[in-house]
Amino acid sequence: MSKLLYIQASPRIQRSHSIAVADAFVAAYEQKHADDEIVTVNLFAASIPNFDGLVVQAKYTILHGQPHSDEEQQAWKNVERVIEQFTSVDKYVLAVPMWNFGVPYRLKQYIDILVQPGYTFSYSEDKGYQGLVVGKPLLVVYARGGEYPAGSEAEAFDMQKKYVELIFGFMGFKDIRSVVVEPTLQGGPDVAKTRVREAIDRAKEMAVNF
Numbered sequence: 476m477s478k479l480l481y482i483q484a485s486p487r488i489q490r491s492h493s494i495a496v497a498d499a500f501v502a503a504y505e506q507k508h509a510d511d512e513i514v515t516v517n518l519f520a521a522s523i524p525n526f527d528g529l530v531v532q533a534k535y536t537i538l539h540g541q542p543h544s545d546e547e548q549q550a551w552k553n554v555e556r557v558i559e560q561f562t563s564v565d566k567y568v569l570a571v572p573m574w575n576f577g578v579p580y581r582l583k584q585y586i587d588i589l590v591q592p593g594y595t596f597s598y599s600e601d602k603g604y605q606g607l608v609v610g611k612p613l614l615v616v617y618a619r620g621g622e623y624p625a626g627s628e629a630e631a632f633d634m635q636k637k638y639v640e641l642i643f644g645f646m647g648f649k650d651i652r653s654v655v656v657e658p659t660l661q662g663g664p665d666v667a668k669t670r671v672r673e674a675i676d677r678a679k680e681m682a683v684n685f
């Protein structure tokens with residue numbers, strides 16, 4: 476039995492195109508893997524600690540090899556709880572909208588919590604940086620209001636897919652699969668509907684061998 480973590484980074488739930496496609500993927504996956512456990516986290520509803528001064532201080536205390544104060548220890552426990560939920564699963568699905576050419580701030584906040592030395596990556600002088608979340612597949616569904624096709628001038632503005640692949644790659648992910656839904660706004664509602672339908676079909680096919 477495997478455990479799949481389904482991370483939703485859109486607050487729009489019912490109206491979200493990335494969630495509609497990822498939902499279809501997860502439903503098709505569930506049909507094939509009836510015994511697997513699916514844990515769904517919407518980053519706008521979940522309790523994710525702020526990465527504030529105290530947490531940053533707790534991080535630097537570890538980096539400097541010092542013991543945590545009581546206050547830091549408490550704050551760091553909340554960080555570890557989020558990392559533990561993330562690293563304890565076998566497979567990942569991420570539904571992510573493009574916001575201002577990048578990712579929504581709640582996903583960035585989540586990433587700032589996850590990416591910690593000794594937890595999701597390591598560093599040594601001889602080996603350099605190494606990701607610690609290895610051997611697990613990740614399916615990312617990207618939704619964008621406009622279009623950013625490979626080879627076009629618009630491609631340079633896409634800091635969403637590039638960033639997600641870079642940062643999850645940094646944590647060790649090698650098997651990163653993707654479905655892109657675009658344009659969800661620029662072409663009007665009929666185009667959006669068609670693109671979502673096409674993306675759902677693709678996602679369902681991809682769920683078979685995930």
Ligand SMILES: Cc1cc2nc3c(=O)[nH]c(=O)nc-3n(C[C@H](O)[C@H](O)[C@H](O)COP(=O)(O)O)c2cc1C
Nearest residue numbers: 485491492493572573574575576618619620621659
């Ligand atoms: C705050 C905000 C910023 C956005 N920025 C962009 C953008 O830079 N480029 C783009 O193509 N679409 C942008 N959009 C449109 C969304 O990418 C589009 O509506 C997408 O479908 C959102 O994903 P969702 O449907 O899963 O919520 C933005 C939307 C919001 C709410």
